[in-house]
Amino acid sequence: MPELPEVEVISNFLLDKIKNKQISSVAVNNWYLRVPITGDIDDMLKGKVISDIKRRGKYIIWHTDNNTAIIIHLGMSGKLIYAEYNQVQNKHDHVVFLFSDNTSIVFNDPRRFGLIIVLNKEQEVNFFDALGAEPLTDEFNGAYLQTLLKNRKVNIKSALMDNKLIVGIGNVYASESLFRARISPLKPAQDLTYKECEKLATEIKNTLSDAITAGGSTLKDYAQPSGSAGYFQNSFYVYGKAQKPCKICNNIITHIRQNGRSTYFCNVCQN
Ligand SMILES: [Zn+2]
Numbered sequence: 001m002p003e004l005p006e007v008e009v010i011s012n013f014l015l016d017k018i019k020n021k022q023i024s025s026v027a028v029n030n031w032y033l034r035v036p037i038t039g040d041i042d043d044m045l046k047g048k049v050i051s052d053i054k055r056r057g058k059y060i061i062w063h064t065d066n067n068t069a070i071i072i073h074l075g076m077s078g079k080l081i082y083a084e085y086n087q088v089q090n091k092h093d094h095v096v097f098l099f100s101d102n103t104s105i106v107f108n109d110p111r112r113f114g115l116i117i118v119l120n121k122e123q124e125v126n127f128f129d130a131l132g133a134e135p136l137t138d139e140f141n142g143a144y145l146q147t148l149l150k151n152r153k154v155n156i157k158s159a160l161m162d163n164k165l166i167v168g169i170g171n172v173y174a175s176e177s178l179f180r181a182r183i184s185p186l187k188p189a190q191d192l193t194y195k196e197c198e199k200l201a202t203e204i205k206n207t208l209s210d211a212i213t214a215g216g217s218t219l220k221d222y223a224q225p226s227g228s229a230g231y232f233q234n235s236f237y238v239y240g241k242a243q244k245p246c247k248i249c250n251n252i253i254t255h256i257r258q259n260g261r262s263t264y265f266c267n268v269c270q271n
Pocket of ligand 1: 247267269
């Protein structure tokens with residue numbers, strides 16, 4: 001499942017490829033994603049120019065010249081595929097955005113947990129209202145993180161993965177950030193000291209930024225829209241490394257389940 005870095009890589013790629021392009025049609029082959037696609041999507045978007053592309057959490061937002069926002073979430077298995085022509089359609093190609101220069105973006109999603117919705121400015125603000133903090137912003141620092149974790153009895157790993165607190169961090173980047181900060185994933189969130197919060201905020205930023213630079217992590221089927229794989233998985237310290245030696249201390253990496261999700265950590269480096 002793509003997390004913040006993968007979505008950021010995709011957003012940046014799209015910004016480069018389709019900014020200032022005019023949509024000539026939106027063809028829908030399958031309307032039933034997580035939420036059904038609005039029946040008038042083609043009428044709403046035909047002729048609109050993509051003015052900007054942003055990321056908020058794990059959502060990709062295409063803004064158009066008339067203040068409409070196309071909000072896309074990739075769910076578990078969604079992909080946005082760019083082509084320099086109106087490409088031949090494959091299985092699970094649910095939506096095709098065709099631009100006036102004959103390039104196109106295809107939304108492909110075998111599991112159909114993805115989302116494509118069209119919102120006006122006000123609806124967009126409301127839609128993102130409940131989302132938590134963006135970890136790559138300047139405001140996100142140790143003091144801010146400590147405020148978020150106050151009175152949270154849940155373990156720190158689950159807190160990091162709670163999108164109402166912080167957006168975009170899933171299983172992979174929670175495990176890696178906690179390792180880099182040398183904090184146990186078992187520790188109750190509210191027990192982190194100010195110093196630990198500072199360290200963790202810094203390491204979350206470092207981990208996410210390094211992953212973006214590496215084009216994301218390719219674990220199963222994630223690929224950048226250019227088709228190339230990400231390579232941050234080569235820099236993992238703990239994720240997926242059960243029974244392997246810790247790169248720092250040689251201790252064997254522990255694998256446990258927390259809230260039904262796999263957690264990997266080094267119980268020597270992280271305590
Ligand atoms: Zn270790």
